[in-house]
């Protein structure tokens with residue numbers, strides 16, 4: 001059984017602190033001047049290339065970070081993860097999302113469920129599974145939130161445009177009904193398939209939207225239509241049946257799959273319907289390849305370990321506050337939001353697994369968006385702002401089929417220009433407002449092309465980065481107790497509020513007045 005320790009008790013921590021002081025005066029420009037810098041600070045695995053030469057680190061930094069990982073028993077933690085140990089201590093569970101993509105080693109029951117949802121996806125695509133009255137499904141609406149939304153939403157945006165795409169897929173997460181009403185605009189009820197995707201099947205936003213979707217369907221179709229036009233993905237196997245969903249359209253996930261690690265499971269159903277089972281299996285295979293690489297490579301050549309440890313270096317020794325992710329392939333526009341939940345729900349912890357409070361930094365704020373737009377929005381802040389942000393640039397060398405070669409070239413030129421400007425800066429003694437301080441950390445991840453396999457590699461890479469960082473910090477990346485208090489509060493407050501019409505012409509409806517005056521339960 002692995003012990004979770006204060007990472008500062010590891011001898012390498014103190015050495016890294018001293019090393020950071022020694023390196024403080026060394027600039028990235030100086031580091032980048034070494035002829036072999038790129039060779040020594042880059043890695044490649046199956047069409048995924050990582051250039052971390054623009055991180056403020058030396059060979060000695062990597063050596064000390066690797067020692068830190070060894071002293072904190074990273075290898076044992078990795079074995080525990082893959083071996084099904086209770087790594088999620090506060091919920092007394094394993095975290096076996098990697099087994100969902102384990103292919104030939106997939107547990108029998110898990111494999112059977114995978115076949116079930118992928119066969120369903122293909123049946124919807126081919127018209128073998130029809131809506132009410134035999135209508136072919138033309139629109140799929142995934143109703144879910146957090147991990148039951150962000151993963152499939154990101155996959156559909158990234159891969160859904162490839163040839164042979166299935167029905168349109170819409171995503172509904174927000175509680176206020178706007179997304180649902182937009183998703184249903186112009187929809188033919190009989191030809192619309194709703195997927196209620198919720199591990200617990202009790203999440204307020206999802207339940208409200210599912211009830212509204214059912215009411216919408218039954219405005220024009222009889223009650224039987226719930227059985228034909230709804231599917232469900234949940235670990236709570238009875239609740240979808242009670243909702244009226246046909247047993248054969250209910251797909252199971254397991255309590256050992258955390259929401260933000262679940263896109264590999266039936267939570268990916270909406271994406272599988274859009275891209276087809278074959279492409280979905282390629283995604284799984286990409287994830288499995290990264291798992292093998294992570295389990296078997298030495299720390300110095302292990303891409304998830306290297307990136308995770310450089311993140312630790314940035315966060316704990318150089319003071320990074322923001323981790324910014326900028327994809328320069330528009331199809332990856334939703335990746336930052338996906339990674340935001342993955343990192344921030346996993347790493348936003350201040351208590352270790354051994355229950356000791358932490359008094360060192362854990363996860364940074366992660367945010368970002370499509371790189372091109374970022375350049376005309378918050379890139380100013382990245383280049384001249386006062387906070388320490390590290391940026392991950394992500395690009396694809398071949399671009400989308402629809403992208404003209406010139407556009408791909410321009411896109412890649414911008415990635416490089418941004419990374420170089422952040423690293424080297426620019427001095428202008430006469431006009432200080434034009435000066436760029438430089439010395440700002442970034443890395444470039446290049447995919448040869450954006451296909452299901454490579455996306456699987458990329459997502460699994462980031463999952464393992466989160467795992468390694470969490471093990472160094474000794475925190476639990478698989479629970480999220482911090483979301484519970486607000487949920488409870490909303491339930492209690494909602495019970496005290498009364499909706500009502502405002503007096504005609506009044507500036508604020510009564511509900512608004514109740515909100516502004518609310519000072520606690522009566």
Ligand code: F6P
Pocket residue numbers: 145146147148197198199200201202203206259260345480483
């Ligand atoms: O409230 C946070 C959270 O539990 C996430 O961890 C999860 O991905 C999301 O809500 C949705 O939960 P569910 O899939 O149970 O509806």
